[in-house]
Amino acid sequence: MTSESGLFSRCVNAAIRGMMRATRVSLNRRTLELCGHDALHAALDTMHKDGNFGAEDRDRLSDLFDLNELEVSDVMRHRMTMVAVNADDPADVIVRTVLESPYTRMPVWRNSTENIIGVVHAKDLLRALLGPDTTPADVDILKIMQKPWFVPDSTSLKDQLAAFLKRKVHFAVVVDEYGEVQGIVTLEDIMEEIVGDIADEHDIEIQGVRQEANGSIVVDGSVPIRDLNRALGWDLPDGEATTIAGLVINSSKLIPEERQAFTFYGKRFIVMKREKNRITRLRIRPAEDAVPAAE
Known part of the structure; x- marks a missing residue:
């Protein structure tokens, strides 16, 4: 094993041991070595369903195993x-x-x-x-x-x-x-x-995201999808696009005009501002709360 692999393995092992101690779950080392990616996820889901640990702990361990996928x-x-x-x-x-x-x-x-x-x-x-x-x-x-x-x-x-x-x-x-x-x-x-947001006293709220009184969210187009998912507990896909503007363009298959609206992934996206070919601001609300509009 190379030095680089050893460092990574020690980091992963320490994280797994810490989570297992916190959740009082024992996962056999030999099982971890032999199980494939899909089998490990299946084992985590089973342990969650059996009540051995919560969804948050399951998701964190899944994220740990997914580092090679991202x-x-x-x-x-x-x-x-x-x-x-x-x-x-x-x-x-x-x-x-x-x-x-x-x-x-x-x-x-x-x-x-x-x-x-x-x-x-x-x-x-x-x-x-x-x-x-x-x-x-x-x-x-x-x-x-x-x-x-x-x-x-x-x-x-x-x-x-x-x-x-x-x-x-x-x-x-x-x-x-x-x-x-x-x-x-x-x-x-x-x-x-792996462990979720690491915040300290100098951290700032996610930039470019504003909660409106009517429950909608106003978002700058450059906000990363992953940051928005973390901040709001959403599950918007980020495989084909990095930013929220990129998600709208990729999903709609066009560069929208201002005031144009789209519904996908359980959300209603309204383009508030566009500069040249860039979407710079969007309003997002749950699809069920959206007022029907021409696409």
Whole structure:
């Protein structure tokens, strides 16, 4: 077994042991080694039906076994919603941007947000500010930023988790087969696939989503489907599209006009705003609450 595989196995084993202790369920090690993917899911469903543990614990273990089925592109933060700093901004502006951000690490770009030249860590920035007589205007972002790590968007979450652990880093820039930046992925993004949302006192509510008084949800088109599913407990499909706008375009097989409405997956989607060929805002409500409208 390679070092990378060993790191991943230890992580998986620790997660499984922790869940089993918490739920007081014993799963034979030999059974885990011999069972295939489908058999493990069937075993988890049976244990849930028998009352050995709840649906939430079953789903988390299922997510753990599914890491090899998912790709980095499924959990990454898309470049349209990526928070980054411009290397050519004044130093005090960069310092303020980083320190006011809820994120510990931020990509640094130059000329274009798709040209990532580094990654700045808030701890390194604070360390630089501790220098004698140092002011925010004195900080040189190019000296304190780290070299960016680029990973393919098709990498499985299993392999990416192992790579994070092996390199002892938490942040990577995601690129497609042509080397174009698609977004960013963190160790936390992958761990949340296993244990659910990991929140702390600096986390912010999901950006681009607003609950209306009438029960509908107003969503920016760039909001990832997976984030929306997690935040609202929905189960919208994310196999063919990453963002909620992409889901509507993919499902309707066209680029909708403003005020055009569609019903699928138990929801009514109304296009509120479109800029050129991009859907930038949608209203979503349960299909049964929707007022009939021309498609």
